[in-house]
Amino acid sequence: MAAIDSEQTGTVFNIQKFSLHDGPGIRTIVFLKGCYLACKWCSNPESQKTEPEMFYHERNCIHCGRCVAACPIGAIDPKRPGLIDREACTHCGACAQACPAGAMVQSGTKMTVAQVMDELRKDETHYRRSGGGITLSGGEALAQPDFTEALLKACKARGWHTAMESTGIASLKVLERVIPLLDLLLLDIKTFYSARHEEFTGHPNEVILRNALAISELAKNIAVRVPVIPTFNDDEQSIRAIATFVTHMKNVSRLHLLPYHNYGQNKYSLLGRQYGLIGIKPPEDGRLQKYKTIVESLGIACVIGG
Numbered sequence: 001m002a003a004i005d006s007e008q009t010g011t012v013f014n015i016q017k018f019s020l021h022d023g024p025g026i027r028t029i030v031f032l033k034g035c036y037l038a039c040k041w042c043s044n045p046e047s048q049k050t051e052p053e054m055f056y057h058e059r060n061c062i063h064c065g066r067c068v069a070a071c072p073i074g075a076i077d078p079k080r081p082g083l084i085d086r087e088a089c090t091h092c093g094a095c096a097q098a099c100p101a102g103a104m105v106q107s108g109t110k111m112t113v114a115q116v117m118d119e120l121r122k123d124e125t126h127y128r129r130s131g132g133g134i135t136l137s138g139g140e141a142l143a144q145p146d147f148t149e150a151l152l153k154a155c156k157a158r159g160w161h162t163a164m165e166s167t168g169i170a171s172l173k174v175l176e177r178v179i180p181l182l183d184l185l186l187l188d189i190k191t192f193y194s195a196r197h198e199e200f201t202g203h204p205n206e207v208i209l210r211n212a213l214a215i216s217e218l219a220k221n222i223a224v225r226v227p228v229i230p231t232f233n234d235d236e237q238s239i240r241a242i243a244t245f246v247t248h249m250k251n252v253s254r255l256h257l258l259p260y261h262n263y264g265q266n267k268y269s270l271l272g273r274q275y276g277l278i279g280i281k282p283p284e285d286g287r288l289q290k291y292k293t294i295v296e297s298l299g300i301a302c303v304i305g306g
C-alpha cells in the first residue's frame with residue numbers, strides 16, 4: 001500500500017463512538033462535512049455545506065452580546081444573535097469562541113488524518129474484540145476524496161474493518177482510489193426516477209445510477225440503502241424500480257429499507273433554515289413489509305432498518 005498522508009486535512013463535524021449500526025461490531029462513525037445533495041429529509045443538515053457553520057441554541061443564550069462584539073464583519077444581529085447573515089459569514093468561528101453559554105456552537109472543524117487516528121485508536125480494543133471498525137459518513141465522504149483516501153488507508157494499515165455511507169457521487173478516478181479500501185459500502189439509492197430525485201434532493205440521479213454500476217465492479221460488499229420517504233418514494237412502483245435496478249449490480253449482499261424519521265428536524269431551525277418535510281409521518285410497518293416482499297421476489301435479501 002502506498003504511503004499514508006497523515007497530514008492530509010479534512011473538515012469533520014462529529015466523531016460518534018460505540019455505534020452498533022452502520023457496519024458490524026462496535027464502530028466509530030466519522031462524519032465529514034460537505035455534500036452534493038440537499039435532501040429535504042436529511043437528518044444531518046449541518047453536513048451539507050463544506051464550511052464550518054454556527055448552531056444557535058436560543059434557550060442557552062444569555063444575551064451578553066459577546067458574539068456580536070467578536071464578529072469581525074458585523075454578521076450577527078445585536079438584538080437577535082440567532083439572526084446571522086449566513087451569506088456574509090466567513091466561518092471564522094470567533095462568535096462561538098466568545099460565547100460563554102454554549103449558545104453559539106460551531107459545527108465542523110479541520111482535522112488531520114493523524115488527529116482523527118488519535119481519536120480512533122482509543123477504541124481499537126473494542127474494534128478488535130467485536131469485529132468492528134470505522135464508518136465514514138457525512139455529508140458525503142467522497143466530497144473530500146484525498147482526506148477520505150488517506151484516512152481509510154491509515155485504518156486499513158491497522159487492520160480495522162472499514163465502511164462508508166455514501167451516495168457514490170464522485171469521478172471514476174476517485175471511486176477507483178477509494179472504493180477498494182472499503183470492506184463494506186453502504187450505498188444509498190434514493191429513487192430510480194431522475195426528475196423526482198432532482199425535486200427532492202436538488203440534483204438529478206443519472207450520475208448516481210451510472211456510478212452505482214461502476215462501483216459494483218470495484219466494491220467487495222455493498223449494502224444498498226433506500227430511505228423510504230413518504231411523498232417521495234413510499235410506493236410499490238418506486239421500490240420495485242430501485243430493486244430492479246439493483247439486480248443489475250454486482251457484489252450486493254442486501255438491500256436495507258430505512259424508514260423515514262424526523263430526528264434531525266430541530267437542527268434546521270438552529271441553523272436558521274426551513275425543514276422541507278414538515279408534517280410527514282414515518283411509513284407504516286405494513287407497507288414496509290410489502291416492499292420487503294417485492295425486493296425479495298427479485299432475489300435480493302432485504303432488511304427493514306439500518
Ligand SMILES: C[S@@+](CC[C@H](N)C(=O)[O-])C[C@H]1O[C@@H](n2cnc3c(N)ncnc32)[C@H](O)[C@@H]1O
Binds near residue numbers: 139
Ligand atoms: C446522513 S446520510 C450520509 C451519507 C450519504 N450522504 C447518504 O445520503 O447516503 C446517512 C444515511 O442516513 C439516511 N437518512 C438521512 N436522513 C434520513 C431520514 N430523515 N430518515 C431516514 N433515513 C435518513 C440516508 O439515506 C443515509 O442512508
Ligand code: SF4
Binds near residue numbers: 076091
Ligand atoms: S463565524 Fe465569524 S464571520 Fe461568521 S458570524 Fe461568527 S464571528 Fe461572524
Ligand code: SF4
Binds near residue numbers: 065081098100
Ligand atoms: S455570546 Fe452566546 S450567550 Fe452571548 S449573546 Fe452571543 S450567543 Fe448569546
Ligand code: SF4
Binds near residue numbers: 035037140
Ligand atoms: S445525500 Fe446524505 S448527507 Fe447529503 S443531503 Fe442527502 S441524506 Fe443528507
